[in-house]
Amino acid sequence: MTLTLRGVGYRYAGATRPSLLDVDLDLPDGRVVGVTGASESGKTTLCLVASGLAPRTIGGQIRGRISLNGADLDAWPMHQLSQRIGIGFQNPATQMSQVAGTVFEEVAFGPMNLALPRDEVIERTWAALEALGIDGLAERDPQRLSGGQQQLVAIAGLLALRPDHLVLDEPTAQLDPAGTRLVGDAIARLAASGVSILVVEQKADLLAEVASEVVVLAGGRVALRGPSDEVLADPRLEELGVAAPSAVRIRRAAASAGVGGDRLEAALRG
């Protein structure tokens, strides 16, 4: 299944100007597409639009076409769409249902809402927990986890719905380095297992690690797009408000100092 955006624009209810303009994007099966850009560049709006939450949940006006394998997203009610596209947000705490006493029940919340058979709910929940390596947290209170662990629980809750695509809006934005590492590893693991992910991130190092393609937004439009190594090394990236990945900055610093060569390249490639 391919999630496709063609000429998509979006204006929030009550806003005078659109937050997204003429965006084209493809998210085929098994690909990880990174989205980055300065603040107010339209990244979160793109996530809301791509997941079908905008405009149906928050209102506003949309232009262009968003489809899954050629069928308009409008064709599905939200509870059905949630089984095709899962969306995760920045703040792990707001993604907790607040009614689950254990991580297991938290992750099972989505499948339970879909009224799936009990055995299937249980099987999906264990599978999602294990896919993210957090089955050991199953009996913990989700409110008492670290931010990074809560974000993993939130992602597991989406995976339990078995969506074709995941849309993650700055999943590490509120996390410390340890939490960022947990979530980064989980995204890399999901990507390696073939899950399609549209991930919005300010942390270019993370994008360099997990994304095969990167889109840079500026003023609601696509300013740069291409293979991640090319886009993240593009000199225009910093003009667009995004810090280049560490490896790119080290390479540049080394080049300007006249240092370099095969050994440096080998070290940077890990």
Add this chain to the structure above:
Amino acid sequence: MAGDHALTEAAPAGRDIPSSIGRPGPSAFHRLNPLTKATLATVTAVAAVVIGGLIGPVVLVGVAVIAPAMAAGVLTRLVRLALLLALPIALSAFLVNLFFFPGGQRVLFSIGPIVATAEGLGFALEILARIMAISGAITLFYLTTRPADLVVDLERRGVSPRVAFVANASVQTVPAMVERASQITAAQRARGLDTEGSLWRRVRGVVPIVGPVILGSIAEVEERTMALEARGFTRPGRRTLLWAPPDNRRQSTARWALLLGLVALVVARVAGFAP
């Protein structure tokens, strides 16, 4: 589907829910069905208001609050929490009735122009007993029942998942807001806000804390709503339940008996057969 493929490979077969979910409580009272405990709390609270005099509410506290609390092993916590819950209203109701009971004749003592009467003391004790019965019944319920258990039980009995969710989320929101308030207090203190010292300083220090707590909670509502939508919460119809608290015919009979007893008490009171 890519997601399916990745997850199906990892899926273990034949596993059940973790053993801690729905684990029976430590005492026989804990293990009662949540609806039975909720019925007992409701009937006790309403009966405390309906029954007149002092003896009735005191007996009610003994039978429906203290005895079960002892059986459940939560008496100490219950007394502490129930007092904490009821103290402000109990104290003010006691003092108002002690000193300002209309038509009191037998003077006990006076403080300046304010006079405490025996009739006022009697009525104040009646009110106090009622307040303690109500707060004790509610506290006993919350000390022996997880809110989520009641919600699951209500859902099983056909209550709308949305109604059950709102009820449960409302209860769960309180500790979340308390934690948020403590974080904001710490942050504001770190920026020099004075929340200690004189009463005026404390009151002045509350404003920069209450604002962010309330506004932050409101700002989160939209994201919470979207997160719920993204997890199929708006799907019409019933949800799957992973477990349900056990119930039996004896408890069902007891619930009906409690409710019928309450109705009889109200009728007797209205008809003038009860004190």
